[in-house]
Amino acid sequence: MLRLLYTLLLALVAPIFLYGLFKHKPGKPSVGKRWKEHFGFTPDIALKDGYPVVWFHAVSVGEVIAVSPLIRRYASANPEHNIIITTTTPTGAEQADKLSDIAQHRYMPLDFTFAVNGFLNRIQPNKLIIVETELWPNTLLAVSRNSTPIAVINARLSERSCQRYAKVRPFFWLAAQHVDSFCCQFEEDAERFTRLGVDPSRVSVTGSIKFDIEVKPESITSGANLRATLGTSRPVWIAASTHEGEDEKAIAAHKGLLKTIPNALLLLVPRHPERFNQVEQLCIESGFSVERKSQTQGPISNTTTIFLGDTMGQMITYLVSSDVCFMGGSLIGKKVGGHNVLEPPHLACRV
Structure with a gap:
């Protein structure tokens, strides 16, 4: 029932979100003909058969920049693996294109079951790595059903956000229960996740990946x-x-x-x-x-x-x-x- 209520609320706000995302603004790159990807109509992806598919999600420019050194190191250590990176915004997509030699970009589907399943059927990930705190309940449920490990890296949670989540804890838990590992930036972030009910065994402090600045x-x-x-x-x-x-x-x-x-x-x-x-x-x-x-x-x-x-x-x-x-x-x-x-x-x- 709670998941149904969440999905209904999402359906109500989705048009507003999409309007802001797709509206053309001077100086802003456009989603263009790729708008269908947000609804799960994901173009074919060239994958190397028999090798793992690792999915990184970074919502926009800042997150893509932050995770780029990690993706490059991962690709260097595992050159045979397939790497997919998703973003929500077109500016993020523009930044992700700079990783095109090692990773393929697709837009993140909306958190509706039909859209998520359409995307997952295309890429069939073996791991999902989320940058910072992008927790989408239906997406995480669908991924976890295939016993796919899910990690949130560079995880952060401000005191203000923690207090807000505490007021709607069932909705927070709707997503958080499917995450195998929260790799937090600081001790304060880890404490807030455990305060919201996340098992301490699934929470660790790994520092900020923004310390790993990539300077070419x-x-x-x-x-x-x-x-x-x-x-x-x-x-x-x-x-x-x-x-x-x-x-x-x-x-x-x-x-x-x-x-x-x-x-x-x-x-x-x-x-x-x-x-x-x-x-x-x-x-x-x-x-x-x-x-x-x-x-x-x-x-x-x-x-x-x-x-x-x-x-x-x-x-x-x-x-x-x-x-x-x-x-x-x-x-x-x-x-x-x-x-x-x-x-x-x-x-x-x-x-």
Whole structure:
């Protein structure tokens, strides 16, 4: 009965979710003709017969970037294995395509039994590895029915989320009961999962995979080239992965900085591509001269005061080109709590 109620509620909210997912927005990649994959109509996948199929799920860009080093190491150690990576968003799909030499990408089906079964019939996974805390009850039930091991890696659970789940514990347990292993980032996360009823034997603390930052030589070269474009004699600070409400604060801070360091440059990188045009307009209305990464061919003008990082999957390049970093997501309360502050110092960029 509880699962039926959950599915009915999902059916009510699914149209809203799909509208947001499929709606075209400037600067945002589109699902396009692949929309059917969300309903379980998964295209054929070329699999090596007789070898395990390992399914990684990473909801969007950040999760794909975080798990990429792990996937590459896994593929290196098990070159004969079939690796499938699913994402929910098209921006995540765009990032996952960078793993196309070792993994095949498909969109995650909606958590309806017919969609999940359609997908599972295609890939028939031997393992499911979920990045962070994407717990879909019908998906996990269908996977577990085949005795397929399920692990949640880089698992995290804030105190706020824990308290919310506690109020609807039966719904949380509807999904969590099928997970064999929760590999948590920190002790606090592990304690919260056990507080919600997960057997301690299924909970461990393995640390954050974001410590395993993958820095390719070409990214360092790309960052150095970008710095040459921005000007090696100019101090550059980056506002990285900013959310709505943070751009205004970064712009205001830059306005104050220019009073003491007139040649300073702000590299502003919004978190979501659909906001690129909006943020550019905000900069212009604030009286700044702006150039965009996607439209820059050579060295920028000395009069440019804000450089808009409007390309996806290039955060390492942006950080390498900068001197100081403000990490977005840290000024909008507990909803986000800040993005990965481990990246900048790893790339010699102060935070």
